[in-house]
Amino acid sequence: MSLAPLPLSSKATVLRGLGPARAAALQEAGIDTLRDLLWSLPYRYVDRGSLRPLGSLEMRGLEPADPGVVTVLGTLRDLRQSTTRVQRMALTEALLEDGTGTLRLVWFNQPYLARALKVGDRLLAFGTLSAGRHGLELRGPQVELMGREGERGGEDPWIRRFLPLYRKLGALPGRARQKLVQEALSRVPPPPEWLPLELSRDLPDSLAALRLLHDPPDDSDAALLERGESPAHQRLAVEELFAFALGVALRRAGRMKRKGLVIPTSPELRERLKSFLPFSLTGAQRRAFKEIVDDLTSGRVMNRLLQGDVGSGKTLVALLSMGMVAETGGQGALLAPTEVLARQHATSFRRYLGDRADSLQLLLGGMKVAEKRAALARIASGEAQYVVGTHALFQEAVAFHRLQLVVVDEQHRFGVKQREALKEKGGDPHWLVMSATPIPRSLALAVFGDLDQSVLDELPPGRQPITTKLHKPEFAERAWERVRTELAEGRQAFVVSPSIDPSDEGKVQLRDIQAMEALLRGIFPDTPLEVVHGRLKADDMAARMARFTAGEAKILVATTVIEVGVDVPNATVMVVDHAERFGLSQLHQLRGRVGRGAHRSHFLMISGSETERLQTLVETQDGFRIAQRDLELRGPGEFFGVKQAGLPQFQVADLVRDRRLLARCREAADQALAAGLTEAQIQWLRREQARLKLAEIS
Known part of the structure; x- marks a missing residue:
């Protein structure tokens, strides 16, 4: 039936x-x-062609004749658990038999297997062969329970070539x-076709693709199946990417229809803004600021991403943008993810504003009650036209007089609800989001796809290249010798530690920040030193940073709290301990804390592993190239170092592997929206909008 x-x-x-x-x-x-x-x-797919009879597995001398991964299928004939004598680890052993021979299976510290498996189970096992005391064995194999001996459970899996696991x-x-x-x-019946012909051509329909992936035919390309690059995979990836691209296009189209505040401009305003400039803008800064001015004067709500490499001058462009509204009667607010970064922005802004510095207000969560009350009053009255703050800006007590522009630094560190809370305080203000992490175009399309983009791809004149070296731990003295040389010339140094507390991960004992402080006090006993990390109270953190910025402390030992927002031109050397613990983009951000003055600077990494990956930083200082490599190595989920609120949760598509496909889907989405969406497309988008964070589909 x-x-x-x-x-x-x-x-x-x-x-x-x-x-x-x-x-x-x-x-x-x-x-x-x-x-x-x-x-x-x-x-994973088990290829029946790779299934080995146990009797065919042999030794060659003292080593297995088959050094690679093997797949075997048999029945458990023996299963026992014990404890090793020396390290007292749980040892689970089993004997697998298939009629042609036997093979020993061994697991360490997996005692649950003795309860999960039973003698008589039919077991699929795959792993790398090893030579044991009693002959060949599989150590720590992955296993799949295939039923009980003599059980008739329908079609035997080996009638087909490929078995999906x-x-x-x-x-x-x-x-x-x-x-x-x-x-x-x-x-499930075949759903109606909803992809445009230019995307679906030469690909199976969605139901056929699912059947090909859950029940691959014997003539499937094993390599493409394993890599997720078969035509069936591509079909499902296209569906996810096209749905996401359509959602982005709809969101952008809705934004373009919204009327925004027209910010007036005039020759007098331009002269006033010029007076804030300590030096001439680069060509890239002029181009980006012109794009922002065009947005602010267009009558539409601005939503623009400003991204650029370390030291490319995003802060100055942000100030000029806030000046457009602040100097014409409105308010501009800059939202920073940390107090360190907020304080640094406020310091820079005051320096640029000169006589107008009293129009700036800093708002932090750690302020004293009276100080915060005064700050809130200045913001509410409009006396504070430039507002810089952290998450404290989201608080209900914060009321703006005339909020017209919001600048968000490190946008990915804030959730959607937090950004919406700030938006409600200003009606429908203009938005400028900045990223201090250069983002490869493929990821920018996914995370910031509905934003217009400006890129600062040019460094201000005078920025010198930073000498970058990688030292193994046994040669760490070379790094400390460089620090000694810089200190002798009156410079300052950063030392970055990956951990606040002692830890032992992956059999590599990490030197925590306390151990690093003790080491440095021994190497540089007469050098004033400060230590900062995320567990310090805000006032204590600010005081320690201030002593280093003022030059009273010569060495700053820190965790990644100094990744962004620290500007000490006299600091000319940074040493990063256990550099393998950081992503490439994070290391590049840390490197940007030096090289900010007139003297040649040095970035030194200490690591005994992952040297090939870290060599990327030695070879290039191009943040976009580094970010692309980081994305390829770690994937988009880890790229930012935090869970990205705006990143879609794709099940099949991969933003690294499928970046060219995403670009094609973006073009097709724009064309589909211009022509009018079909009923099948509307229905599909409704199903997908929650999972892929799409625009609301009415």
Whole structure:
């Protein structure tokens, strides 16, 4: 009897064999509908052609004849657990037999396996062969339970060439999940085609693609399946990227319809803004500021991303933009993610504003009550026309007189709700978001796709290249010798530690900031030194930073709290301990804390691992190239170092692998929106809008 068809939006609980515990496991994994279930693809495919009979596995001398990964299938004949004598680790051992031979399976510190497995289980195991005391063995293999010996559970998996493997989700083992997927595939009807022809040409439809990925035919390309680059993968990736691109296009189209405050300009205003400039703008700064002025005077709400490399002069462009509104009766607010960065911006702004410095107000969460009350009064009255602050600007007590422009620094560190809270304080102000981390175009399209973009790709004159070197721990003395030389010439130094507390991760003992302080006091006993990290109280942190900025302290030992917003031109050397603990873009940001004065500066990394990755920083100082490499190595989820509120959660698409595909989808989305969306496209977007953070589809 055939079962009734089910739409993709159906709850996964309509499938047979899904009890409360297994349904809860799916729910916890974010699998709510049939669409969620089917788009959660196998994590690996076992090629029947690579399945090895146990009797064919041999030794060559004292080593396995097959040094690579092997896949075997057999029945458990013995299973026991013990404890190693020396290190007292749990040892689980099993004997696998398939009629041609036997193989020993060994796991360390995985005692749960002795409870999860039973003698008589049919087990698929894959891993790298090793030579043990009793012959060949698989140490720490990954396994998949295939049922019990003698059990008749339907089609034997080895009738097909490729066997898809699914991760176990709580009470739901991979094999049970596979059965749910097969039932869903048999009951879901083909959805109407919604992709434009230029994107769907030569690709299977979505249901066919899902069948190809959950049940690959024997002639599938194994390499493309493993890399996620088969035509079926591409079809699903296109669907995600096109849906996201359409959502971005809709959001941008809605913004373009909104009327914005027209900020007046005049020759007198231009002269006043010129008086703030300590030096001539670079060509890139002039170009970016002209784009901002055009937005502010257009009658539409500005939403622009200003990004540039370390030292490219974003702060000055931000000040000029705020000056456009502040000097014509409005207010501009700059939102910074940390108090260190907010204080630095306020210091820079006051220096540029000169006689107008009293029109600036700094608002921080750690202010004393009376100080904060006075600051709030100045903001509410409009006396403060330039406002710089942290998350304190979101507080209900903060009321603006005439907020017309919001500048957000390090935009990715703020959530959507926080940004909306600030927007409500000013009606519909203009927005300028800045990124101190150069963002590769592919990621910028995904995260900031509905923003117009300005790029500062030129450094101000006088910025010298920074000498960058990588030292192994045994040669760390070379780094301290450079610090000694710089201090002798009257300069200052940063030393960055990856950890506040002692830790032992991955068998590498990390030197924490306290141990680093002790080491440096021993090496430089007569040198004034300050230590800063994120656990200090705001006042204490500010006082220590002030002593270093004033030159009273010659060495600043810090965690990444100094990554952005610290400007000490006399600091000419930075040493980063355990550099492998940082992303490339983060290291590049840290490097930007030196090289800010007239003297040649040095950036020295100490690391005994990941030297090939870190060599990227030695080879180039181009932040965009470094960011692209960082994105390729770490993926977009880790790129910012924090969970990105605006980053879509793709299941199949990959922003690194599919960056060219994303560009094609952006073009197709603009064309589809101009021509008018089809009913199938509207329905698909409604289903996808929550998952991919799309614009509201009415």
